Amino acid sequence: MSNVPPDLQYTKTHEWVRTLADGIVEVGITDHAQHALGDLVFVEVPEGGRTVAVGDPCAVVESVKAASDVYSPVAGEVTGGNPQLAAEPEVVNSDPYGAGWLMRVRPAQGAALPGLLSAAQYTELLASEE
């Protein structure tokens, strides 16, 4: 059974979103996603300063089985990618909701976080996909 922390929001494409104290949002992939991908061997995170729209592919996670894009759940400016992942991609497997975060985005002025799922809704989505 996948770990779905109740205090985060989720997307249908298996990203999680955490709103930090200063309004910046942190984005990663869910426990379900890391498990489905298998052992990650490479993670490409975006550079700080890049402007992203909702649904833009902005990171790549590559495992021994597949390579997948990670989509931005929010419009805004990337404040930075997780620098640890270049050398230690496996952190995404071991701690997907913590040290394995992928990028931080400062939402554009007035940008809502549209269409995000609650933990309960995401759990439901996972159940329906099984």
Place this chain on the structure above:
Amino acid sequence: MAFIPHTPRDVETMLASIGVTSMEQLFDEIPAGLRVKSLQGIPPAMNEMEIGRLMRSRARQDGQLLCFMGAGAYEHHIPSAVWAITTRGEFYSAYTPYQAEASQGTLQLIYEYQTMIASLTGMHVSNASLYDGASAVAEASLMAVRANRKSKSQRILVPTTVNPYYRKVAAAMTCNQGLRFEEVPYAPASGCTALESLAAYEGQDITALVVQQPNFFGQLEDVEALADWARSQGALLIAVVNPTSLAILKPPGEWGEKGADIAVGEGQPLGVPLSSGGPYFGFMAARMEHVRQMPGRIVGRTVDLSGREGFTLTLQAREQHIRRAKATSNICTNQGLLMTAATIYLSLLGPQGLERTAAASHARTRELVAALSRVKGVRPVFEGPYFHEAVLSCDRPVGPLLESLASRGILGGFDLSEHYPELGSALLVCATETKTTADIESYAAALGEAMQSMRAA
């Protein structure tokens, strides 16, 4: 017999099984405006006997001239063993093997090829080869755009001392992907990229700088300064190098403080004969930090379940069978047969043999330049060191001069007037280890006679 083995009945059966009645209906999804109506300029098909006859008559026109032409492809001695081994059934394929369990020999050979290229270029990692030197420059430029994530401009600086055909191919291959190539002029005295003209680009967003060493004129660029300039501007450095020259010149991995980011070139000098422009092969090597942006196949060494050494394709998530439209390149193969010949050539020569080939080519070219410069009306154009090519200016037009030399059995060099009109009547000449002092003297004598008769006329 048509190359496509399907009979009309096969085609009918296949169409019927997917529920369409004709080929026309199968393709009706493609708008009429995008379709090629007919292949204009393609003559009617010939049978094997006719084509054999045509090719033999074309081959006779070639005339086996004494070759002093380089300009991107070079005549070197190829030990007989190279192609005797390359054409063995076990190696005789143009393609990269997909199945590691059935292809250990070929995979090991590619791995050894990659090791040799990495060692020659002084770079961390090589791919399994590309189509040719020109397309390798295009692939390197696309790779630089992917790898230099700090740069948004897709502007690539390309000195005019880079092979003009490579520049043309690279622009044609990448123009629809938004890359912009901007030409940097050379200094008239040295025939090398003018560092002063780079000053105009300082502080701008430049994705990469391309540097060819030796450059198209055969001259040696100040690669240290160029590499450090690129680094200081946040631009990647793409080195275009002649593999033979690397036996005696500093490898791109050691240019400047940090070395080149990507090194590419034409592999033909390594055991591939001159043959009407190809097939040749391109090589590409890079720093490890860029490996995931590298196009093409890469073979890696690994261990099997019992811990025994084995070879396999690796880093395949860059490639189109996994990444589809987001792959690094549409290259999903390599120039297997030519790369095999190069690996065997390098194995037979060894580092010392390649060094002797390079040193002899350099010495022969010095001898050639000295001999031709003694001909009245001929003088070297540029100052400074060169490898195995040099530019000579002639006081008669080069086109007719080359024709006159050809009638005397000599391929005198490459006419620079089309690509470099500012040089006037200028000729790019080359001598490799295959030329003797007698060959060089007979060229000088023929050139003297040709010039003399053109003056008299």
